[in-house]
Amino acid sequence: MSGAPLLQHPYYLLSWTTMSHEQRDFRRGLALQWARTVLRPGNQLLVARCGGRSTFTMANWDGHWIVSISGIxxxxxxxxxxVNGRDVVNPGLWP
Known part of the structure; x- marks a missing residue:
């Protein structure tokens, strides 16, 4: 996926309103498993958030949530x- 514009990223192509709760939970589980394998404290993360995108530096985990060094x-x-400026292949995002 490297080099693809963010607007073509699968995150923007999903329709969460048409998925069942089981499908959503499965995607979240895949994403969590991937993230725990790939992400390390100190990684720079570009994430989709309400209102757009934000960049954070990962500090640690709080259950299934990522915590930034600023306390988010x-x-x-x-x-x-x-992650660190590179597009990722997050399995939870793919249809």
């Missing part, structure tokens, strides 16, 4: 678009 503690692994 509700970053979903499902919303990670880039």
């Amino acid at each position: 503690d509700d970053i979903s692994p499902l919303c990670v678009l880039r």
